[in-house]
Amino acid sequence: MKQVLLIDTPPLFREFLKEKLSSERIEVETTGGRYDAFAKMVSLLPDLIIIDVPQNFQDLTEFFEKKRADPNANSIPVILSGPLPPREVVAQLPSYHVIKYFNKPIKFDIFFEFIGQTLRTPLSIDTTQSILEMHLNKNIIFIEIAQGLNREKLALLKYRIDEMIEVNKVITPKVILMISDLRLSFVDGINLHLLLTNVTFDPRIQRKNIKILSTDQFVRDFVDGHEEFRGVEVVDNLSTVLNKLVTDNPRDDISDVISRNILTATEDIGEASVEMRFRSEEGIASIMNANKNERLEIAIIDDDPITRKILESAFGSLKSQIDIFDSGTKFLAAAGQKIYDVIILDIFMPGISGFDILNALWLKQYPAPVIVYSSAAQKTSVIQALSLGAKAYLIKPLKPDAIIQKVLEVLNTKV
The missing domain is CATH 3.40.50.2300 (Response regulator)
Structure with a gap:
């Protein structure tokens, strides 16, 4: 041996x-x-x-x-x-x-x-594509998983959580696990069990302080069906998570809470021992650096204040001018006077819908690419939006980095 x-x-x-x-x-x-x-x-x-x-x-x-x-x-x-x-x-x-x-x-x-x-003993490495990122704000550990469940990264997770708590001397740590863009089935059960076991491993994290953001029914059934994860809650929207973990005052305005507690700079002062990325994975930072000299004009149209606040903060990391609209009417009035580089658009809004806006932009031959960011996941909605000229269709909720990356991909391929 x-x-x-x-x-x-x-x-x-x-x-x-x-x-x-x-x-x-x-x-x-x-x-x-x-x-x-x-x-x-x-x-x-x-x-x-x-x-x-x-x-x-x-x-x-x-x-x-x-x-x-x-x-x-x-x-x-x-x-x-x-x-x-x-x-x-x-x-x-x-x-x-x-x-x-x-x-x-x-x-x-x-x-x-x-x-x-x-x-001279080849080691097995799970090469499943998976983005696993962590950051700390106040006493909340945010864990974001996208694309897939990679066993190597899941195995590292419990040690990374321990390191983050120790280095930053976190009192009463809480966890928000975001796996909102994954659709899992029984074949993923073994990896999902490893993920949840490692998230709940540290005794300093009480089960009631672990919230999983997911709209996937398999995730909810899996957590409910395992006694060892009793107390861990699966929620399907960001507002619920933040209301339960970030503020104890039900009268707090949730958009102010996000701005004050979530969108501020991370307090993770400790450098990790091991990188969570594979060598083949290019981070969003490299894509952003390639565009750092371009000043983007971005329009965000969404009637949800939480989404607007998150997107505004996310795109603030780019060198960009951001115009925020809470209705389609206000946006169309502004678009008549200004050409944007990219438009982020919700579908279901009071009054003028996202479909109406897409149709109006198509009739005007408005040059800016449109990326739909909506909770409408029906196939008919996706087909209708793309047929009206949308360049991409993203389903809520997604982590901000994933949205930024899609925007930059669309801009980089724009003719």
Whole structure:
């Protein structure tokens, strides 16, 4: 059996590595400090050593010099992880049989692939497309999952939650789990169980403080059918989640609550040990950077104040001018005087509907692309909107990044 020695790895990183490597029948040993690391290394003579680098690399020099002087330990390969090292440090590494240096946060799929190559024991990696993002605001941990359920990311989740709570010293943590754009069935049951088990794993998070935002009936039935998740609530709209977790005062205006508590800057001050993205996944940041020099003129038409507030804040991260309309009448009056770069449009609104607006824009040959963002999920609504010229149809609720990405995709393909 192959053996790996972990030296000075942070708790999240250590436990995640142990769980993954042990599941692949690789023996894992750990040591809490470099001072006894040499003794443990020479007694085990592992196949691979993984070391977390301190801020001062010179603290490792004594260990490496002892290792190089020992004929049995000298050739053991070493993987380092840590902050970006100075150039002079990089030049020293090959002489210590350091075969790879991973800057943090580590993309774990690359990391495990390299470990497998080094040990000549390929490690299984679930490559299911999945976007899993986390951020902290006040004492609320937001977990957003889109596209699919990836078991590697789900396994990391419980450690990432623990790290976020510890680093930020969160008192009475609460969780909003957003899986609103996933449609699951019984074949996803095993992965959904892993997700919920890891979200509820930390004893500091009470079940009543975990809300799942999903319109999927399978998710609701699954939670209701498992006693271990009793107390966790599945809700189908953002207002319900925010009213229950963000404010204890039923008289609070929910749009003000969103602005004050949700749309402010994150307080997640701790950098993660492990990156939640695969190397093949391009984040929204790269797409936004490609468009950072363009000033976008964006129109948002929606009668729901919560949606307007969320979209306004989301698009505020772009270099853009945003005009907000709570009715189709007001928008059409403005569109007669101004050409927008893109229009975000709801369908069912009092008075003039989204279909009416699409028809009016089509008759005027208005040049701006329209993206429908609506809770209307009927096939007939989608077909009608697209036939009237909408470039994309998004079903509420979606995370803001997904909406921004679709907008930028449409703009980048516009002729």
